[in-house]
Amino acid sequence: MSITVDSINKRFGKYQALNNVSLDIPEGKLTALLGPSGSGKTTLLRIIAGLESSDSGRICFSGQDVTGLHVRDRNIGFVFQHYALFRHMTVAQNIAFGLDSLPRKQRPPKAEIQTRVNELLEMIQLPHLSQRFPAQLSGGQKQRVALARAIATRPKILLLDEPFGALDARVRKDLRRWLRSLHDEFHFTSIFVTHDQEEALELSDQVVVMSQGNVEQVNEPTELYARPGSRFVFDFLGQVNVLSGELQQGRLSQGNAWVTVPGSEHQGNAQLYLRPHEVQLASAPTAHAHLPLRIEAVSLIGSEVRVELRPEGWQNESTDTIWEVGISHSEFNHQRPARGDLRYAVPEIGHLFNGKDSQPETIDWASSESVPRMRLINNTSA
Structure with a gap:
């Protein structure tokens, strides 16, 4: 599913978070929103998800205007930087949460939910930890559970807000490879927010460089690094x-x-x-x-x-x-x-x-x- 961001504006009081941002996210590609703190990348991600409303402009999924559509109706998986796992639920219950919360007519039978949870536990290589609680997991394990929960409902779009920002360098690198493999297997249209240049250039198919609420440049990682279009992009990319x-x-x-x-x-x-x-x-x-x-x-x-x-x-x-x-x-x-x-x-x-x-x-x-x-x-x- 492709995503079109059309002339999005967003202010928080006197602060212009997004300034007439327009952007095309290709279907099935992994796109990075890259920029320093305050560049507007997380605000844009939340507006695409429906977690935040824009002051003006449109969000379209494969040509359909979803600007006024509630977040629960957008069929999006969202992964937060700090996992946002439910502390009182086990790993298996956390993964099943999105499926259990679906309206009755859309909710799969319990047996099917359990089968899907087991498949996801195998995929994230944590079947032996299914009955543990988040407090008993490492940071890398928590993020794997958060990713499994996000894709349990089989969304067409996966959004990730600095998913590896709270992890140490070695775990972050391993999870980057795992996410890339996961994306290639399921062919989501994926967008992830990061301020890490290496992460954006290594992981994504397309990089969107943002600064002060504006899109500075959009290109494939190799082209972006070889031909930065402005002083800001040059200064920011390494x-x-x-x-x-x-x-x-x-x-x-x-x-x-x-x-x-x-x-x-x-x-x-x-x-x-x-x-x-x-x-x-x-x-x-x-x-x-x-x-x-x-x-x-x-x-x-x-x-x-x-x-x-x-x-x-x-x-x-x-x-x-x-x-x-x-x-x-x-x-x-x-x-x-x-x-x-x-x-x-x-x-x-x-x-x-x-x-x-x-x-x-x-x-x-x-x-x-x-x-x-x-x-x-x-x-x-x-």
Whole structure:
């Protein structure tokens, strides 16, 4: 079942929670509503569910206007961040609650309800805990029960409000995989709210980035990460290194730092955005970049080494500015970068914003005819 959000507005007193939001949620897809606190994502989810009313606009399910339809008549499964399990009910009773609460004409026979509960207990791998109470479960187990309860009535739409926010990192990662598998098996139209960028990019088919009650950008995870459409999306989707300065005759400069910008016709104030994996490190400046940085920390994390650096001699950078560059373990073993060492950033791909445009211009030094492709360089000359 597809979902159409049409010009939804919502105010809480003087606060504009949603500002003329329009959105299409494809049938059978898993969509993430991603944004910082106060962006309006949970309010939008609750309006779709019917738990909150909008001031204006429409919600349609597969073309049918359900704006005025009560939550119980929307055939939606809803999962809350803090589980919202009934403490006085066992695991089995919690899962059966939605079925037991159906009107008499729609309620399955008791035997059928019990069969469905048993099937769901097997699916969430908790049949041995069916008679326990929520207080006797771990956080991950509680969330599995909450998910089982939400899908017990076989809803066509599954809505989840930060479903993994209260869990530790390892359990959260395991449950993300389980939810993705569950979605692929049942083909729900699913929407989940999160402020975790990694979670949204890893789990969803489509990401909706929200800010201050507005939709900033909608796209598939890979496209969204590769081509952010605004400064906000860039800043919000993970670590980014920024060089702000004056762009004149194809060179962006700030203090003693500069980088050539091949092909750009912009002049004046500009900002160059560089993700950690789009930057290499050299022991000396290159022909197309002079970006000196002093190493602050080196962290061996997982499959890569994260190097944190502070700009050296850049006039407009604050003392709190830190750049991050990710290098491989083999590069680390070859170069052995250490705290206090001076290194130079060598950008490979960058995203240029000028003072007026909201859309960035992608700069690819690696494919530029005038700039040879650079990897980690052990230059000996300055």
